Amino acid sequence: MIQSDAIAYDDSYVGSPVDTEFGVLNAAYQETGREYAKLKMDIQQGKCMDQYCTFENERIVQLEGAPKLSLDFLSNVTGELATVETPYYDPNNDFCFMIANCILTKKPGFSKTDGYDMSLTLLENGTQQLVFTGPGFDKPLQINSAALSTLLESDTSLVADTPELSKDMSKLLVESGIFPPDAVGENQQLSAAAKISEEFILKFDGKPDYEIIDIGEGKGRNVLRYDIDKIDKKVMFAKKYKEYFLNNYLKQFLTNKLSSVEEDALVFDLAEARKAKAQQFMEGNK
Numbered sequence: 001m002i003q004s005d006a007i008a009y010d011d012s013y014v015g016s017p018v019d020t021e022f023g024v025l026n027a028a029y030q031e032t033g034r035e036y037a038k039l040k041m042d043i044q045q046g047k048c049m050d051q052y053c054t055f056e057n058e059r060i061v062q063l064e065g066a067p068k069l070s071l072d073f074l075s076n077v078t079g080e081l082a083t084v085e086t087p088y089y090d091p092n093n094d095f096c097f098m099i100a101n102c103i104l105t106k107k108p109g110f111s112k113t114d115g116y117d118m119s120l121t122l123l124e125n126g127t128q129q130l131v132f133t134g135p136g137f138d139k140p141l142q143i144n145s146a147a148l149s150t151l152l153e154s155d156t157s158l159v160a161d162t163p164e165l166s167k168d169m170s171k172l173l174v175e176s177g178i179f180p181p182d183a184v185g186e187n188q189q190l191s192a193a194a195k196i197s198e199e200f201i202l203k204f205d206g207k208p209d210y211e212i213i214d215i216g217e218g219k220g221r222n223v224l225r226y227d228i229d230k231i232d233k234k235v236m237f238a239k240k241y242k243e244y245f246l247n248n249y250l251k252q253f254l255t256n257k258l259s260s261v262e263e264d265a266l267v268f269d270l271a272e273a274r275k276a277k278a279q280q281f282m283e284g285n286k
Contacts, residue, residue, distance in 0.1 A: 018111045018114075019111055019113045020112070021112075022112060022117060022118050024074070024119065024130075025120065027119060027120070028119070028122055028128075029067075032063055032122065039056045039059055040060070042056055043056050043057070062126040066122055066128070069128060069145060070122075070128060073145040074120075076148055076149070077104070077130060077143055077148065078104060080148070080152075080157060081097055081101035081104060082101065083157065083160075084097055084098045084101045084159060086161060088161040089159070089161055090159075090160045090161055090162045092160075096136075096141045097141075097158070099116075099132070099134070099136050099137065100118075100132040100141050103116045104118070114135070116132075116133070116134030117133050118130065118131065118132045119131050127144055127145045127146040128145040129142060129144050129145070130142070130143045130144075131143075143158070170190060173190055174189065174190060176234065177234055178196050178231055178234055180195075180197050196226065200226050200234075201225070202224075202227050204284065205284075208225075208259055208261065209224075209225045210224060210225060210264065211223050211224075211225050212277060214270055215267070218269065219267050219268070219269070220267070220268055220269070220270035220273050220274075221265070221266075221268070222259055222264050222265065224259055226254050228254075
């Protein structure tokens, strides 16, 4: 629904006023000025809770540091929730994080007018609490600033993502040992012109062995054949990656590759080539 343009064609939505201003910071700090002034006055007049004004001084320090904490907290929440819009978002996450991100980023259909809200509360212990509410939430989503900081400091994410498989597979290809050194760039990634080492090409009587493919109109071409068994022994990596690796990454380097020998890469008559190939096979198996 978020990625669709359908809501733009809803006349009732387009023609209605939409309130997307949640006023999170204004609401959170609307009473802090009065509280701050009272604390200062209590200290000056000697009306503190103890003779050292311990509570009052601690609270003043909390209030003075609260604006920066709020900005850092909201920035962290925004960064964590943004994971739901990346290609590596894990859909097994609780869906409430996606709804919260839609509210925070003011997606169509997630405004105050639509019944959604978010609020920031400055707690007495010095931490801050962000709360999301609205349709779709089984219960309000609450995120505490101290809890989130603890997660981030331990290198744990609020919203989980999945591994970047394409990057991992490319790294495995480089480390597999089936590509020559000149196929790997300075960034340790395969170059666009990467080709599997010559040693893995199947040969017949010392020459490259080809598979004949039909390119239409009675014409054909030679494409190189590779020794899959030899590659399979050479490439050593975890079993769980093996099938995915072969089917999705290695296959592109084994399909319809032309020979570097110029005369072998030319277009030829398909029927004659198949006949010659069959004759070659018979002679090789006498």
